[in-house]
Amino acid sequence: xxxxxxxxxxxxxxxxxxxxxxxxxxxxxxxxxxxxxxxxxxxxxxxxxxxxxxxxxxxxxxxxxxxxxxxxxxxxxxxxxxxxxxxxxxxxxxxxxxxxxxxxxxxxxxxxxxxxxxxxxxxxxxxxxxxxxxxxxxxxxxxxxxxxxxxxxxxxxxxxxxxxxxxxxxxxxxxxxxxxxxxxxxxxxxxxxxxxxxxxxxxxxxxxxxxxxxxxxxxxxxxxxxxxxxxxxxxxxxxxxxxxxxxxxxxxxxxxxxxxxxxxxxxxxxxxxxxxxxxxxxxxxxxxxxxxxxxxxxxxxxxxxxxxxxxxxxxxxxxxxxxx
Amino acid sequence: xxxxxxxxxxxxxxxxxxxxxxxxxxxxxxxxxxxxxxxxxxxxxxxxxxxxxxxxxxxxxxxxxxxxxxxxxxxxxxxxxxxxxxxxxxxxxxxxxxxxxxxxxxxxxxxxxxxxxxxxxxxxxxxxxxxxxxxxxxxxxxxxxxxxxxxxxxxxxxxxxxxxxxxxxxxxxxxxxxxxxxxxxxxxxxxxxxxxxxxxxxxxxxxxxxxxxxxxxxxxxxxxxxxxxxxxxxxxxxxxxxxxxxxxxxxxxxxxxxxxxxxxxxxxxxxxxxxxxxxxxxxxxxxxxxxxxxxxxxxxxxxxxxxxxxxxxxxxxxxxxxxx
Numbered sequence: 001x002x003x004x005x006x007x008x009x010x011x012x013x014x015x016x017x018x019x020x021x022x023x024x025x026x027x028x029x030x031x032x033x034x035x036x037x038x039x040x041x042x043x044x045x046x047x048x049x050x051x052x053x054x055x056x057x058x059x060x061x062x063x064x065x066x067x068x069x070x071x072x073x074x075x076x077x078x079x080x081x082x083x084x085x086x087x088x089x090x091x092x093x094x095x096x097x098x099x100x101x102x103x104x105x106x107x108x109x110x111x112x113x114x115x116x117x118x119x120x121x122x123x124x125x126x127x128x129x130x131x132x133x134x135x136x137x138x139x140x141x142x143x144x145x146x147x148x149x150x151x152x153x154x155x156x157x158x159x160x161x162x163x164x165x166x167x168x169x170x171x172x173x174x175x176x177x178x179x180x181x182x183x184x185x186x187x188x189x190x191x192x193x194x195x196x197x198x199x200x201x202x203x204x205x206x207x208x209x210x211x212x213x214x215x216x217x218x219x220x221x222x223x224x225x226x227x228x229x230x231x232x233x234x235x236x237x238x239x240x241x242x243x244x245x246x247x248x249x250x251x252x253x254x255x256x257x258x259x260x261x262x263x264x265x266x267x268x269x270x271x272x273x274x275x276x277x278x279x280x281x282x283x284x285x286x287x288x289x290x291x292x293x294x295x296x297x298x299x300x301x302x303x304x305x306x307x308x309x310x311x312x313x314x315x316x317x318x319x320x321x322x323x324x
Numbered sequence: 325x326x327x328x329x330x331x332x333x334x335x336x337x338x339x340x341x342x343x344x345x346x347x348x349x350x351x352x353x354x355x356x357x358x359x360x361x362x363x364x365x366x367x368x369x370x371x372x373x374x375x376x377x378x379x380x381x382x383x384x385x386x387x388x389x390x391x392x393x394x395x396x397x398x399x400x401x402x403x404x405x406x407x408x409x410x411x412x413x414x415x416x417x418x419x420x421x422x423x424x425x426x427x428x429x430x431x432x433x434x435x436x437x438x439x440x441x442x443x444x445x446x447x448x449x450x451x452x453x454x455x456x457x458x459x460x461x462x463x464x465x466x467x468x469x470x471x472x473x474x475x476x477x478x479x480x481x482x483x484x485x486x487x488x489x490x491x492x493x494x495x496x497x498x499x500x501x502x503x504x505x506x507x508x509x510x511x512x513x514x515x516x517x518x519x520x521x522x523x524x525x526x527x528x529x530x531x532x533x534x535x536x537x538x539x540x541x542x543x544x545x546x547x548x549x550x551x552x553x554x555x556x557x558x559x560x561x562x563x564x565x566x567x568x569x570x571x572x573x574x575x576x577x578x579x580x581x582x583x584x585x586x587x588x589x590x591x592x593x594x595x596x597x598x599x600x601x602x603x604x605x606x607x608x609x610x611x612x613x614x615x616x617x618x619x620x621x622x623x624x625x626x627x628x629x630x631x632x633x634x635x636x637x638x639x640x641x642x643x644x645x646x647x648x
Contacts, residue, residue, distance in 0.1 A: 021466075023466075024469040024470055024473060026469055027465060027466060027469040078428055078429070078432060081425075081428060082425040082429065104402055104428060105406065105468055108402060108432075108435070108465050109462055109466075111435060112458055112461045112462045112465065113462075115454070116455075116458045123450075126447075126451055126454070127447045130439070131440075131443060134439050137439075138433060138440075141432050141433040141436065142345075142348055144429055145351040146348055148350075148425060148429075149348060149350060
């Protein structure tokens with residue numbers, strides 16, 4: 001049974017040792033660059049911690065766990081092009097530091113690296129791992145497509161928004177836990193239930209992100225407070241505010257959404273004030289906690305190793321910000 | 325034993341029936357669009373014809389064969405963005421018909437579809453098929469990167485050029501035959517030799533393409549004669565001409581390469597004239613035939629079904645343009 005600190009070290013060490021050829025430099029350097037920018041390594045940790053729910057940690061499960069992190073970073077490399085995001089983890093995004101073509105092609109190569117890593121799973125597990133990884137990867141593409149589509153829509157329903165974040169974010173956390181379950185030796189039914197645990201955690205964390213973007217501590221969240229409001233993003237908060245607002249307040253919100261050349265601070269303060277009046281934070285917290293509660297309820301009814309469960313819970317519950 | 329016509333029909337039918345969801349439309353429509361533009365289906369035919377060298381055709385090998393075609397089309401979708409190519413098979417490229425983001429993301433989804441199809445290989449063959457497919461996909465990325473890198477170089481050596489086309493084009497033909505060999509039931513040594521047959525064919529065909537671009541019949545090759553000369557591409561012809569030319573002719577060539585705002589016809593005629601004087605076509609034909617001869621020599625020493633071999637040879641030899 002390994003601690004989170006130990007597992008994280010193993011993940012970072014393995015990522016730093018990823019076999020990448022030296023040439024062509026423009027193909028492989030961006031991959032090392034992006035992976036070296038860090039990150040919480042949330043997904044591979046989820047794989048390893050889930051495997052530990054049944055057995056003990058074995059270094060053989062490290063490569064497939066790393067595959068999920070490499071895949072996730074591949075999606076970031078391509079998403080940053082599509083979203084014209086200049087920064088990633090506070091550093092220039094690959095398409096900015098190099099150029100767009102490099103980010104396209106290095107991303108493609110990075111996607112293959114993810115497949116190489118997942119292929120290192122034991123041969124008996126490979127067909128199922130591949131089938132589920134492929135399905136998940138396709139869903140993540142669907143989620144990104146919906147996210148881009150929604151930018152063009154004047155209205156997005158709550159249901160459609162939740163489906164979008166499910167595809168874009170939650171299914172990969174679901175897959176991480178399913179993969180951990182597969183490698184840890186859980187039966188298929190438990191693996192599927194572990195998938196649901198991860199999916200629910202993912203939905204909860206995404207709503208938490210939406211909430212923290214407006215109500216979080218700038219230092220803790222490491223980005224500008226109200227960034228989603230400034231960018232007119234149709235987050236769970238905005239969708240619910242538009243749903244709940246009366247004619248008058250809705251008109252005000254729509255003015256703030258459509259207005260250009262406005263002081264960002266003024267805009268954030270005004271929209272936040274509307275959110276407060278409509279008690280949007282309470283509503284989001286209730287919805288978010290529904291997902292978290294469901295995740296931990298589902299996990300409880302799976303037969304787990306007690307110490308593994310304690311470590312898992314420490315990790316997952318530790319990520320949930322209750323204040324703010 | 326199936327004829328080329330029958331196999332091609334099976335391939336086209338299966339491609340048209342590829343399970344693609346209806347939504348999100350912007351993710352999946354470009355995939356169907358690109359696949360429906362046609363093409364020779366050279367790579368999946370190579371898979372199926374190679375499998376037939378040992379056994380008979382079974383519909384179970386169709387999906388992995390199709391995987392190679394879908395992968396190839398994915399690379400076209402992304403390459404067309406990088407090369408800012410407006411047309412693909414005479415129709416608007418995906419990034420032109422939709423937009424660049426769509427071409428990036430649909431391409432990614434298409435890559436996953438290729439993996440889904442190859443995953444349908446029998447479970448016993450999956451680990452090797454995945455390992456080899458991953459390696460090949462990575463090499464194809466390397467080839468595209470080198471091709472882009474070479475655009476920035478003032479000089480490219482023959483060796484470097486041949487390595488670039490090996491990676492960008494030939495390894496996928498090698499893999500097609502290796503995969504056919506694996507599914508057809510050849511032993512590992514034969515599979516590897518079949519790979520070499522495909523790789524040599526690929527190198528030969530690429531040199532043939534370079535030659536036909538200048539010396540081909542516009543109607544037969546379906547594109548503008550001399551396109552590579554107009555685009556200042558460092559083809560096998562140009563590299564050899566620069567190698568062989570004396571100081572004077574080399575200076576003339578460099579003027580034609582660096583000149584802007586010139587009548588394309590005049591440029592093509594002038595460079596072609598230099599090629600003729602240096603006997604470049606003969607040199608390219610000799611090199612090209614070396615690859616083809618090696619391919620057929622290697623194939624001959626593999627124990628094949630006679631009828632299958634006849635069909636294979638008809639197909640492969642039929643693609644070699646000896647005149648021109």
